[in-house]
Amino acid sequence: MSDHVLVINAGSSSLKYSLIDGASGEAAASGLVERIGEPESRHLHRGPDGETSATLKIASHEDAMRAVISAFEEYGPSFDDIEIVAIGHRVVHGGSRFADPVLIDDELVAAVTELVPLAPLHNPANLEGIRVARQLFPDHPQVAVFDTAFHQTLPPEAYTYAVPLEWRDDHGIRRYGFHGTSHAFVSAEAARVLGRDLGDLNLIVLHLGNGCSATAVRGGVSVETSMGMTPLEGLVMGTRSGDLDPAIHAHLVRELGWTVDKIDRALNHESGLKGIAGDNDFRELTTRRSAGDPHAQLAFDIYCHRLKKYIGAYYAVLGTVDAIVFTAGVGQHSAGVRATTLTGLERLGIHLDPARNNHPTPTTISTPDSPVTILVIPTNEEWQIARETLALLEPHD
Incomplete structure (x- = not known):
């Protein structure tokens, strides 16, 4: 049986998800809940029988995740047929602390919370996705994968801004880089093609x-x-x-x-x-x-x-x-x-x-x-x- 990972990307008013076969990369299902917290939210789910779309009121990320679980139950694939071995979360900013994926626990949540000032538009939403997923999938290991991690190999001359020392040391002012998961994937694929x-x-x-x-x-x-x-x-x-x-x-x-x-x-x-x-x-x-x-x-x-x-x-x-x-x-x-x-x-x-x-x-x-x-x-x-x-x-x- 293939190992499937439920990948979650929580935005401020959206929740994207994919159920991925780790070996082949095939998505058994994927979807998007958008306009969370607005009078009319939209949920798009792509399953084995095609695409379904619904307009409904989704007040929170918790409601969105419950809608996702319901979509799997109604439109498939059923979690009884495809076992989820883990949940992977996209986290935008890992600062200079995280160069690798990390198993999510209370300490990790606290560390990502400390990094909110570096990504005030993204990290709070990522944290909400983590909170809800831990609540609804308490028995599944959950992992944070950081957009910035791939770029932690930048040399000092590339990541250092020419600004006062206290800005850099006390406030983390430096280049971090993003889209790291994409750059890592595409680099490996380029080597394969070549x-x-x-x-x-x-x-x-x-x-x-x-x-x-x-x-x-x-x-x-x-x-x-x-x-x-x-x-x-x-x-x-x-x-x-x-x-x-x-x-x-x-x-x-x-x-x-x-x-x-x-x-x-x-x-x-x-x-x-x-x-x-x-x-x-x-x-x-x-x-x-x-x-x-x-x-x-x-x-x-x-x-x-x-x-x-x-x-x-x-x-x-x-x-x-x-x-x-x-x-x-x-x-x-x-x-x-x-x-x-x-x-x-x-x-x-x-x-x-x-x-x-x-x-x-x-x-x-x-x-x-x-x-x-x-x-x-x-x-x-x-x-x-x-x-x-x-x-x-x-x-x-």
Whole structure:
């Protein structure tokens, strides 16, 4: 019998879940409860017989988890037929303390609670998911897998900000990096596709979804990444600005009288592609760009320009690059982004094959003689969380 892990990703008003076969990565079921706490919540469940959707009132994460259990009972697969061996939780911020998955107990909950100031939008929701799951599944081992863990291998010159010592020592001001489960999974998959040992590879991994991050991976180890103390730094994203002059904050306070909270919200939720073109849906922007919309064109150009800058920077950090890997929604599905970003980098040994790039399901999109292989690899963060959960629970000699 396969070992199945129930993977939970609790957001502030949502609960995503997947029942994952740890060996194959196949999802026996998955779903999403969204708009928790609102008058009308939505529960989407994908089971053996297809997809079901219901609109109902779900007041809390506990109600959401009970709805999930009911969906398994009604639509399958039944927990009597598929045994859950563990529950794996995505936790966004592990600070500098957690470099590996950790078995959840009261001490772990206290430690993640202490890290809330570093991730006030994410860690409280993750903790609520943990609390509810421990209450409803008291006999199952539960494991926290941290988004930041993969990047705990960054060297000091990469994670240290040039700020006063007391900021760093007393308040944890440093680069942490995010999307770690995705970067770890995609790096291992790249090695498999290339038929090489991950320890021998230098990779640039580009996770391009609504949130975007780039990571330089040397021998399976993260040595540089674009997101910083928070997920705001780095590439242009759906609603996040990415890199900008930090003095802009002070300027907005002095000149417009804006509060810190207003600026924070604007940079996280009203900037990026949405701020430039009014829309963070890349498919819609692609349609508008094709119709000649100048705002959509500018958003596309800025997005690709920032990507190109990071590829060049990470090439310099690594010295040599074996492969560039595109993943997540935009990375997998936008041939235009890949082509525009990589055009002009031929002297770095990066040669894109247009026909391969435009294939409906691309994998290797570089020319056969390209010194740097260009790959498109779907990410699977849920499977990575399941694998790390099972690995932690395996007995060791």
